[in-house]
Amino acid sequence: MIERKHTGTRMSKIVIHNQVAYLCGQVGAGDTVAEQTRDCLSRVDALLEEAGSDREHILQAIVWLSDMADFAEMNAVWDDWVPEGHAPARACGEAKLARDVLKVEVIVTAAVKGD
Incomplete structure (x- = not known):
């Protein structure tokens, strides 16, 4: 079963399948x-x-x-955010983002916690 949350025409903010959550890219102000x-x-x-x-x-x-x-600068914030011992596999690259004012976008895949 695939569960989609906050689904619009273009994308869902969350898609869950086989106890894995896929989040759409997040940007910040x-x-x-x-x-x-x-x-x-x-x-x-x-x-x-x-x-x-x-996060874990x-x-x-x-x-x-x-x-x-x-x-x-991004890593300084990231390193404080990631719980010690729970760093995910991560890639970081440069890309033209959707709007000129955007400087960072993060896409996350996570396991759903079990009972």
């Missing part, structure tokens, strides 16, 4: 990479909770930066 990363990860937290998961169950994360020069 703010002027700096750090502000956008914090806001974006807060949105990830909310979606993970709704999906029955959390993240399997994979893909991070897109509009400029790789912002890598260290």
Whole structure:
């Protein structure tokens, strides 16, 4: 069974299949990479909770930066957010994001917590 949450014409914010939650890309508000990363990860937290998961169950994360020069600033926020001993498989690359003001986008796949 596939469960979709917050489904629109183009995408769902959450898709759950075989106890794995796939989140759509999350972006955040703010002027700096750090502000956008914090806001974006807060949105990830909310979606993970709704999906029955959390940071400790993240399997994979893909991070897109509009400029790789912002890598260290994003990582400073990321490293504080990821629970020690629970770092997911992660990739980070540079990409043109949907709007010019966006500096970071995070895509997460996580295991749904069991009973």
